[in-house]
Amino acid sequence: MLIHVRYILIYMKPGTYCESCLMPFKNDTGVRTSDKYCSLCYTDGKFCYEGNLKDFQKICYENMVKSGMNKVQAWIFAFMIRFAPRWKNMGSAQTPQTDKQPTIEIKSTE
C-alpha cells in the first residue's frame, strides 16, 4: 500500500497539485490565489484549516464522500495527504503517539 502511494507521488509533477491536500489543480473549480495550494485550502493569504493532519484528513474524506466519491477511493486520497509537502515536513513530534504497545500477560495456570 505504502509503496504504491510513493510510486504515484513520484509521477506527480510539482506545481500541478495542491501541496496541502494533493488535489490536482485541474480539478480545482474555485479561484486559486496561491501557486502551491488549491482554492479550498488557501484563500485570502492564509490556510482555511490550521489544525492537525488527522482532523484535516477527516474533513477531506467527508468532503470527498459528500461530493460523490467512492468511499474506498476517498479513504485512499485522505490517507495520501500525509505525504503532501505541507504535512510531511511537520515531523512526528506534532503527532502524539496514541497507539500503545500491547502488553503480554503471562498467567500461570496452576
Ligand SMILES: [Zn+2]
Ligand atoms: Zn488543497
